[in-house]
Amino acid sequence: MTDLQPILLPGIDPKRPLLIAGPCSAETEEQVMNTARSLAECGVKIFRAGIWKPRTKPGGFEGVGTEGLRWLKEVKAETGMYTATEVATAKHVFEALKYGVDILWIGARTSANPFAMQEIADALEGVDIPVLVKNPVNPDLELWIGALQRIYNAGIRRLGAIHRGFSSYDKKLYRNLPQWHIPIELHRQLPGLPILCDPSHIGGKRELIAPLSQQAMDLNFDGLIIESHCDPDHAWSDAAQQVTPDVLALIVGNLVIRDTKQTTENLSLLRKQIDEIDNDLLALLARRMRVSREIGTYKKEHNMPILQEQRYEEILHKRVAQAAEMGMSEDFMRTVLVAIHEESVRHQMEIMKQD
Numbered sequence: 001m002t003d004l005q006p007i008l009l010p011g012i013d014p015k016r017p018l019l020i021a022g023p024c025s026a027e028t029e030e031q032v033m034n035t036a037r038s039l040a041e042c043g044v045k046i047f048r049a050g051i052w053k054p055r056t057k058p059g060g061f062e063g064v065g066t067e068g069l070r071w072l073k074e075v076k077a078e079t080g081m082y083t084a085t086e087v088a089t090a091k092h093v094f095e096a097l098k099y100g101v102d103i104l105w106i107g108a109r110t111s112a113n114p115f116a117m118q119e120i121a122d123a124l125e126g127v128d129i130p131v132l133v134k135n136p137v138n139p140d141l142e143l144w145i146g147a148l149q150r151i152y153n154a155g156i157r158r159l160g161a162i163h164r165g166f167s168s169y170d171k172k173l174y175r176n177l178p179q180w181h182i183p184i185e186l187h188r189q190l191p192g193l194p195i196l197c198d199p200s201h202i203g204g205k206r207e208l209i210a211p212l213s214q215q216a217m218d219l220n221f222d223g224l225i226i227e228s229h230c231d232p233d234h235a236w237s238d239a240a241q242q243v244t245p246d247v248l249a250l251i252v253g254n255l256v257i258r259d260t261k262q263t264t265e266n267l268s269l270l271r272k273q274i275d276e277i278d279n280d281l282l283a284l285l286a287r288r289m290r291v292s293r294e295i296g297t298y299k300k301e302h303n304m305p306i307l308q309e310q311r312y313e314e315i316l317h318k319r320v321a322q323a324a325e326m327g328m329s330e331d332f333m334r335t336v337l338v339a340i341h342e343e344s345v346r347h348q349m350e351i352m353k354q355d
């Protein structure tokens, strides 16, 4: 995917962040028009609204359907904003194109399904329109890249990705865990692909939109897609995470956009230090694995099981507390330890299998 084109539409400022805003769902003509007018006044140039809503369970609000596309057309005619909506089937693609929607996005439940992605890709064959692909609900980078490839193979060159977080069983702070390393790795593999962040669906709460947006800008994301509703408390879907157009303008206005292209001498020195520390870390990890293999040999000779639950719990507990004292988050330390432990177990399994 080396010949991607910018997703920029005429009249859109190339400065970061590329901003898309609008309600989670189009509900009524009045709600769409009111929200759109206020957003246009705040300077928003691309208006989003879900017309078909994928709900986790039946019975929720499943979107107004094709009727809402008429309202999007009206938004464009009256405010001059571009419009964007989610498509999940070939029929959605045809309908959205028929009504002149300017940007299509593919939702997280859809990008997780290669059959649905292929159906959408086939419907897009020969069409020139910007398409944004949200990450699949599960943290699977290959599945996300595969979804992007299907759209690319249909001939779409104005392609982008949206990071909306990953679902997890254990919902604490976030509705969907950011797992920033996944979009960062996506950028490393496909440097020409613009990536937007969706802080609304990551956070699930209004208060998290500002800090998540800032984080995305600090990580050099290209843009933001934020849910905004004229009356968020009474929204028919995702009420807790929507903000009024005024609040949205405040959030965006307060973002600090740092010039990431500038690499000063100091920065390169610091980077050198990081490289060295990473080398040390790798050498230490390799040493730890060697010791782990020795333990594996011992366990094998003494007919002991690989997993020593109590010892593992003890290590987790001690190190997490130690890390917290050293100013690192407990969650971070736990993730690192679990990964190290998994790799240790893999080494010991190898030892066990040898005869």
Ligand code: PEP
Pocket: 024, 025, 050, 054, 086, 106, 107, 108, 109, 134, 164, 201
């Ligand atoms: C949405 O953007 O309203 C939406 C349904 O998002 P996601 O696919 O990320 O859940």
Ligand code: MN
Pocket: 024, 025, 227, 237, 238
């Ligand atoms: Mn939503």
